[in-house]
Amino acid sequence: MTTLTSRAIQIDQHGGPEQLKLVQISVGEPGPGEIRIRHHAVGLNFIDVYQRSGLYPMQLPVQLGMEAAGVVEAVGEGVTHLKVGDRAAYASNPSGSYCDLRVMPAQWVCKLPDAINFETGAAMMLKGLTAQYLLKRTQPQGGLQPGDFVLFHAAAGGVGLIACQWAKAMGLRLIGTAGSEQKCALALTNGAQYAINYVKEDFLARVKEITAGRGVKAVYDSVGKDTWDKSLDCLAPFGLMASFGNASGPVAPFSPGILGPKGSLYVTRQTLFTHIATRETTQTMADDLFAAVTSGQVKIHIEQRYRLEDVQQAHRDLEARKTTGCTVLTL
Structure with a gap:
């Protein structure tokens, strides 16, 4: 042997x-x-x-x-x-x-x-497989169609830059967040339609402005604790909050009761290894x-x-x- x-x-x-x-x-x-x-x-x-x-x-x-x-x-x-x-x-x-x-x-x-x-x-x-399951397999009620707005945190990271490009190919209007002007420029170069520097801007207010108050159909969030609460408020009614990481720390416990008044929202915690189980x-x-x-x-x-x-x-x-x-x- x-x-x-x-x-x-x-x-x-x-x-x-x-x-x-x-x-x-x-x-x-x-x-x-x-x-x-x-x-x-x-x-x-x-x-x-x-x-x-x-x-x-x-x-x-x-x-x-x-x-x-x-x-x-x-x-x-x-x-x-x-x-x-x-x-x-x-x-x-x-x-x-x-x-x-x-x-x-x-x-x-x-x-x-x-x-x-x-x-x-x-x-x-x-x-890449993470971006694939998020955009193709983790979708809000009714799916995602060309022209739909989605919010993607850490848009200049490894998953984010792939997601920006893939979302553009799908016809989605991706709003990316990042922590510097350089990272925002990178997200835009890679297909994000909008990029928000969350150090300088309130991303919730900016998302509401971009979407004319309607909000986004889905939020894809690998940041966790620091972005969670405002992300929920970025969603349109029946929107999907898809958590897939905790870069800033774990999300604090919350009551499911808050999801009703915010628009009957959906919340999911995703992991790649469930998707590639077979x-x-x-x-x-x-x-x-x-x-x-x-x-x-x-x-x-x-x-x-x-x-x-x-x-x-x-x-x-x-x-x-x-x-x-x-x-x-x-x-």
């Missing part, structure tokens, strides 16, 4: 970036339903910060990372959609992508089209994402690159909101 070694980033306890340790691990042969993949690039995401800090508690010690792209080196029994030598990319549980080489479930690994390079593949899967839905969503990228409708902006051994600094920059677009770890 082959045993190989790989560098990996793991944590032994929850805490700050200093908990990220570079270690050597042994990597064996894939079992039934598994593959062994050698990474060429690894994606960095806010969920990695949540897992490191303990906001999403993990059983320790644990290897971090949810996303990567590389080449399949070995295939276990029962795996039919991948073969040795395939270029592949994934976003998946269990965590562990911060490494050179790993064995993992094949279910969430998708063959990467030749037109998409490894860094793009590593940067796009978790964020091999079939994973592939269907990935095919939609690959088509959007290869057609040019969606461009993946990799704005930061860090070496694997510099992952502590990558986490510091991500938490300090110093990053835009996508970030990858290079190997």
